[in-house]
Amino acid sequence: MTKQRHALRGALTLAVAAGVAVSALTGTGTAQARGTASGPGGADRARLSQLLHRLTTVDGGPGALLHLRDRRGDTVLTSGVADVNSRAPVPRDSSFRIGSMTKPFVATVVLQLVGEHRVSLDAPVERYLPGVVRGEGNDGRNITVRQLLQHTSGLSDYLSHLNPQDILKDPLAHHDTRDLVGIALAHPPTFAPGTGWHYSNTNYLLAGMLIEKVTRNTWNEEVRRRIITPLGLRATSAPADDPAIPGPHPRGYVRPGPDAPLMDLTAFNPSVAGSAGAMISSGGDVDRFLDALVDGRLLRRAQLQEMMRTRPTGDSGGRAYGLGLESRPLPCGGLYWGHGGDVFGYETVGGATVNGSQATVMVNVDPGGTDAQSDDMRTAVQTALCHGRSALAGLRPPGSGVTED
Template identity: 45%
Template sequence: MRGTRAVAVAAVVGLATAVVGGTAVAEPGAGAGHDRIDRQAVQRALDEMARTGAQGVQIRVTDGRHQFTARAGTARVDSPRPVPTDGRFRVGSITKTFVSTVVLQLAGEGRVELDAPVGRYLPGLLPHGDRITVRQVLQHTSGLYNYTAALPLDPDDFEGIRYRTWAPAELVALATARPLDFEPGTSWRYSNTNYVVAGLLVEKVTGRPYGDAVHQRVIRPLGLSGTSVPGTRTAIPGPHAHGYVRAAGQVVDITEINPSIAYAAGEMISTTADLDRFADALLDGRLLRPEQRAELTSVLPHTAGYGLGIEATELPCGVKVWGHGGGIPGYSSVVLSTEDTKTRLTASMTSAPDPGQVTGYEEVLAEVFC
């Protein structure tokens, strides 16, 4: 699930104040004389993020052959233990990029046509399935109402559905009970419903749960050992930082939820190292055939820079980056890369109990990419 532009996601998410110190950690093999990126400037920016609202933040920066991690904040609200630099986290809508990759792979194999109606593969699922194409679903030009707008996602009400198991068809039904936002193909609006439909399409075409296809086609080939599709499993496996909200006046650890509420729109778990490897392989053309790689980053004048499960943003300094952001209760994340993949940034931020305006993220972007 997602609520903001990818590049700005961590800068505008409402989080709380947590005053803590940070630690930069060099990866093995990082060159001591390589100083294009000022790591102290990056660390100061992360410390500012923790001071102004994040419970914790971890990032991984790749610059050519050099890579480093940095962190700020704490892993838990009641402990000084730092955020693990190899920690796992809920990636939210970055899940969409994995799902789109699988659909594009199926298109390259001739098993899916991007400009065919969704109704060809999922008859009866959508009232307008004969007018909404696979491409429109992947690019958010379908007009489908965003089902998450119909859910009680504020902290007080979310507690009541936190552990509920949702069937994908239920999520789609929340959307199809509303009229289309616009005629398919005529405009652009981000809608999580699109990727619930995409996940169901993958399941119909492959005959297996969409998570199996993601594992077989992306996770296993790339060796993404910290990445998983949890389904209904509520816990985050392995080392991880905790996210918090305040509900009914009490501090609530929101780390454990039933992620079926997000399904193929945002349920996955990963690490900064795995997301970095995924972005590198995807943009470098190692996961898609040339035609589908070109489709991945194809944008239209009305799609706000959004391709097929990935989006482009031009930073104030003029550098264009590709990637995706993600938000789900407790966690905000982002993966960004220049198109040549020479410079990449992956980050995860956990929420503190009370909302606040996080500052420092734009400074991280400027130092890494500009």
């Protein structure tokens, strides 16, 4: 989502100049580790502490949270502030917008429908959404469901053609999914279906429309019925137009550039993200979802294997993309599975290993200051997964402002 973050900054600068209310950020960086973790000391534990501290100092985030879960329990690390005006700390049970972390939820529902023989992965999109994908060389008769979920359809990303300033002028406005898809279809495909890989949020708007056509329920209702309720994810929701974030949560901020002041955009209508990125969750809930997913409790074996059948993305870090789920190599060996997400005000990265460890990191600014934020978030997740709860013990490197209780 880095390209989108750069695209947002120019429009945000104009909005700030036009008089949108902003707040200054000063003096963040105090971190607290909460939990009962214990274990040997080491450079890796210090590294994780430094990364959380870095997210709220050098990287410019107001606040950050890391939730680590393994077979021995949960540990939470927070840094910085939830509100730049009140200076309140980040609640350890924070809810936040998870952006494209919504995609694994949506892909899971589609794959459940595949397991129920109601959808075929290799059927054309036209079978389920007749006449919808048309124009400028785009043709749903030549694009499969699998290609939507794996970003190999070649469809243009509607966000690349959407002016963020229009959203800022009226952040509570409703955005119709068909209209958003139409923005993408007014542009030619990036490549012929199946011949390349290009991350496109348009794919997942169409996946949500497919769910609705097959089930006759909204994608939000199906995610709630099939995933949120069975797993008891109390902090997770799939809102349609509700601009509020329920429960304890940090404020969400945007910053047009590294030296620009912050703008509070906690409340906005998530319909502009829809089934590509509208969901709300918490660190603990994301971890529980990823655990259930990779452990095979949400999908039948055949569909989970399809989800984990990845293709390279060209990323230098070894990122490979399956069906709404991506893998990355761990520095300690092996792979982890997860996704990232950014949406106005929040960035999230979550990952899980097949042996029962999960970690999720949240920062309450997006667009942020630099791309280093995303890199440091991924590194924190990888460090946590490699070293488990022992990575969070003894978090007191000199001068970091980190405390443990």
